[in-house]
Amino acid sequence: MAVSAPALREALAAIVGGDCLVSDPALLAALAVDGVTPRWAARPGSVEEVSRLLALASAEGLHVIPRGSGSSLDCGMPPARVDLLLDCGRLSAILEHSPEDMVATVQAGLSLAALGAALGRHRQRFPVDPVGGASRSIGGVLATSATGPLRFRHGGGRDLLLGLRFVQADGTSTWGGSKVVKSVTGYDVPKLLVGSFGTLGVIVEATIRLHAMPPASGAWLLSFASHASAAAFVAGVLDSTLQPERMVVLNGPALKAAARPQARAAVAISVGSSAEAVESQGGDLRRLGAGLGATVSAIPDDFWLELGAVLAGPVRLRLAGEPSKLCFWLAEMEHLAGEASVSVSALGEAGSGAVRAALGRAALDGGWLLRAVASLREGLSAEGGYLVVERAPREVKDEVDVWGPISPDSLEIMKRIKRQFDPSGILSPGRFVGGL
Amino acid sequence: MSVEAGLIRALTGIVGRAGVVATLEGRLTYECDMHTFYKGIPDVVVLPESAEQAAAVVRLCRGAHVPIVPRGSGTGLIGGAMAPQGGVMVSMTRMNRILEVDIANRCATVEPGLINLWLSNATRERGYFFAPDPSSQMVSSIGGNVSTNAGGPHCLKYGITVNHILGLQMVTGAGEVVWVGGKAQDRPGYDLTGVMVGAEGTFGLVTAVMVRLLHLPEDVKTLLASFSTIEDASETVSAIIADGIVPAALEMLDEVMIRAIEEGIHAGYPKGASAVLLIELDGPRAEIEAQAVRIEKICRDHLALELRVAQNDAERALLWKGRKEAAGVIGRITPSWLLQDAVVPRSKLPQVMREMLAISARHRLVFANVFHAGDGNLHPIICYDDRVPGELDRAKQANEELLHACLQLGGSVTGEHGVGLDKAKNLPYQFADADLNFMARLRRVFDPDGIMNPGKLLPDHPACGEGFRPVAPTLPGGTWV
Structure with missing residues (x-):
């Protein structure tokens, strides 16, 4: 490192202003990532400031971790060190919203809740709704490729992202994509940044596709006596002309966390459409459920907002195999947990087949978690699936690769991409798959 | 770099004699795609039958520093599947099998040469279809x-x-064979699938594709609305979208196009209308019934001259017939034409249509329009006669002016056709140097030696503009837009 620490502090403060640079040890300790306290945290107020911060970091070899709301910073391998936490919270403006085009360009630090409130005035929404994620930032949601129940109908951030401005490791501000709903001009660079966990650039602006709020909606919880019945219901809906907006599977503990009546498994489903279609599809869904022995109850609109409690806990996993095996993997996980009295509260996305599960503290006893992860990964890998430990105490992360194995062919290309765009390895180094 | 006899022998060793086209008359078949403006004859064409053969071809060419041009059905509109520098063209047409249909997981795995429509034909009985439907879907390949x-x-x-x-x-330009993505979704790691799609053969050869299958909708409703002005039609499009309805399709045809269609195939479009909207809704019956009522009201509020609703499949097919065969009848009104694919924000449609009229008047050229109005994707057909001195130049100038007008309104160079050789020069209008530099470096990750489809997709490539001689620009009859 060419410059002394006081000089670096001065240089950082010169970029963002002294008020927006945190160097107080007590405040920094509260921003620790996996127990590693950053040397500084900066809150840039413009894209230009982000550029200058990264150019400085690049020149001085500072390790940088971008931060949105901070909710997913514990996802990834522990950093060796954090020199600069780059907090995008001040970049929270809606730069453009064209209601008639159903397109908005927003800064990365804007929260989903703030965006939702602004769009709601036009009866529009950005239908990306990670559970418990209202306070999450758009940049963070895209960088972590977070999804929620509405993905069933509208796709994920990947599908709704039209254009993206990001700042490369060397400080170069870069744009990819377009501001219109359909474009194939050049490579689809935005897709490369989605889910890249801050390792290729810092997302600063996004142009997103919006959808109209449906004129009417209805939602139901169908409770089943077995996973097999829930699975049959999900398969029945998927193999039909019904078009729900959301369809998620909850296991017993998840129902308890969501303050719903107990059942072995349940499917929460919603339809958003014209009033006639909501009634007609709702009727079809209830009949399909009843035929499989379901108890059906209507659920209120705020049900979806309260699902965050389902995934609270010291350990969180995300896994997926073949989409049709969602309930199988849910049951498999419960079986392993049951043997060791570990609680598993799980939410599965029908359609994509992705399961998220919060495990109780007992998972950390006697190495159970490591064995369970290894066992599930072995089974999942046979069908091309994976398991990610999204959240876990530091001591667990020291023992397990939270991302799991990546196919060597793909990893080789990913490594070349990382080397190409972050040759000195300053952006979240070592935190992503395969040590990227 | 030209291909030597030794290389052709080696290629024959890989794909067999039946998989090599080396004669001049054989190679001439491959000199262009559907954008016949750009011609370039490959030195040899190979038709592999497996990913292993394709990989061996790439490795051989990489060792010999010979460019590779991938090709599917050759129905592209961008000068993509043609060989400006000669080299080896790899045609994927012999790899056209459906490898797996997995209804439980709503997906299918196919070889790249499979014709788009064949997949939906194979899955329709089971209630499923492959959604992307370029107008060329009865002949274009899924790999393309x-x-x-x-x-x-x-x-x-x-x-x-x-x-x-x-x-x-x-098979990347580095000669690796890599499977990315799969049935398990949201895998950790960079979204390689996302960036490989749309790479126009500049990253490598696509040798297999796993596609999503969608369940067929319960019902389909097709409406046709005619208007006395193109502004009314354009504003109707905006109003439908602003109402929160996302039709399955929302297409517009202008007066020139309507006339050509009526003269050519008698689709029964209303005479005297200056614009026609073809609106298709699909989904649960109750949903589209309700939407159709709202759309009918919006059309009437915007002074629709006439509104028709197809009552059965035959009527629906007839309403679509004109749209689908639009480009095929354009030859009735012009010997030659240029085609745009720019996009504008939907709300700017009325403005860009006015701008288009002004450009057309300024250059004394006829524009025919048939396009995807719902997403602002224009397809103006700029008519000209290449026998009239100077008319081609005026058409090219009008084309450029229109593209700039679209970009100034916040649009994009291409909505669905791609960049190829044709539009590479236009990318700097939409992207800054830093953005293009990022793309060029990304390309290098997959194709370190620059052998994959050189000259395409990005501007200022060392190879761009070399080795080919533009001939009179024209699109052949039967082109799909």
């Missing part, structure tokens, strides 16, 4: 759709090709 990230009328609701690709196998 993946490479150009093809669109189509119904991508307004369903999204373009990339939204339907779960994974793919590629």
Whole structure:
């Protein structure tokens, strides 16, 4: 490192202003990532400031971790060190919203809740709704490729992202994509940044596709006596002309966390459409459920907002195999947990087949978690699936690769991409798959 | 670099004699795609039958520093599947099998040469279809759709090709064979599938594709509305979208196009109308019934002259017939034409249509319009007669002016056709140097030696502009837009 620490502090403060640079040890300790306290945290107020911060970091070899709301910073391998936490919270403006085009360009630090409130005035929404994620930032949601129940109908951030401005490791501000709903001009660079966990650039602006709020909606919880019945219901809906907006599977503990009546498994489903279609599809869904022995109850609109409690806990996993095996993997996980009295509260996305599960503290006893992860990964890998430990105490992360194995062919290309765009390895180094 | 006899022998060793086209008359078949403006004859064409053969071809060419041009059905509109520098063209047409249909997981795995429509034909009985529907879908290949990230009328609701690709196998320009993505979704790691789709053969050869299958909708409703002005039609489009309705398709035809269609194939479009909207809704019956009522009201509020609703499949097919065969009848009104694929924000449609009229008047040229109005994707057909001195130059100038008008309104150079050789020069209008530099470096990750489809997709490539001689620009009859 060419410059002394006081000089670096001065240089950082010169970029963002002294008020927006945190160097107080007590405040920094509260921003620790996996127990590693950053040397500084900066809150840039413009894209230009982000550029200058990264150019400085690049020149001085500072390790940088971008931060949105901070909710997913514990996802990834522990950093060796954090020199600069780059907090995008001040970049929270809606730069453009064209209601008639159903397109908005927003800064990365804007929260989903703030965006939702602004769009709601036009009866529009950005239908990306990670559970418990209202306070999450758009940049963070895209960088972590977070999804929620509405993905069933509208796709994920990947599908709704039209254009993206990001700042490369060397400080170069870069744009990819377009501001219109359909474009194939050049490579689809935005897709490369989605889910890249801050390792290729810092997302600063996004142009997103919006959808109209449906004129009417209805939602139901169908409770089943077995996973097999829930699975049959999900398969029945998927193999039909019904078009729900959301369809998620909850296991017993998840129902308890969501303050719903107990059942072995349940499917929460919603339809958003014209009033006639909501009634007609709702009727079809209830009949399909009843035929499989379901108890059906209507659920209120705020049900979806309260699902965050389902995934609270010291350990969180995300896994997926073949989409049709969602309930199988849910049951498999419960079986392993049951043997060791570990609680598993799980939410599965029908359609994509992705399961998220919060495990109780007992998972950390006697190495159970490591064995369970290894066992599930072995089974999942046979069908091309994976398991990610999204959240876990530091001591667990020291023992397990939270991302799991990546196919060597793909990893080789990913490594070349990382080397190409972050040759000195300053952006979240070592935190992503395969040590990227 | 030209291909030597030794290389052709080695290629024959890989793909067999039946998989090599080396005669001049044989190679001439491959000199252009459907954008016949750009011609370039490959030195040899090979037709592999497996990913292993394709990989061996890439490795051989890489060792010999010979460019490779991938080709599907050759129905592209961008000068993509042609060989400006000669070299080896790899045609994927012999790899056209459906490898797996997995209804439980709503996906299928196919070889790249499979014709788009064949997949939907194979899955329709089971209630499923492959959503991307470029107008060329009865002849274009899925590998080609993946490479150009093809669109189509119904991508307004369903999204373009990339939204339907779960994974793919590629032989990269570095000679690696890699499978990315798959049935398990949201895998950790960079979204390689996402960036490989739409790479136009510049990253490598697509050798297998895993696609999403969608359940067929319960019902389909097709409406046709005619208007006395193109402004009324354009504002109707905006109003429908602003009402929160996303039709499966929302297409517009202008007066010139309507006349050509009526003279050519008698689709029964209203005479005297200056614009026709073709609106298709699909989904649960109750939903589209309610939407149709709202759309009818919006059309009447915007002074629709006439509103027709297809009552059965035959009537629906007739309403679509004119749209689908539009480009085929344009030859009735002009010997030659240029085609645009620019996009504007939907709300700017009335403005860009006015701008287009002004450009057309300024250059004394006729424009015919048939396009995907719902997502602002224009397809103006700029008519000219190349026998009239100076008319081609005026057409090219008008084309450029229109593109700039679209970009000034916040649009994009290409909505669904792709960049190819044709539009590479236009990318700097939309992207800054830093953005293009990022793309050039990304290309290098997959193709370190620059052998994959050189000269395409990005401007200022050392090879761009070399080795080919533009001939009179024209699109052949039967082109799909």
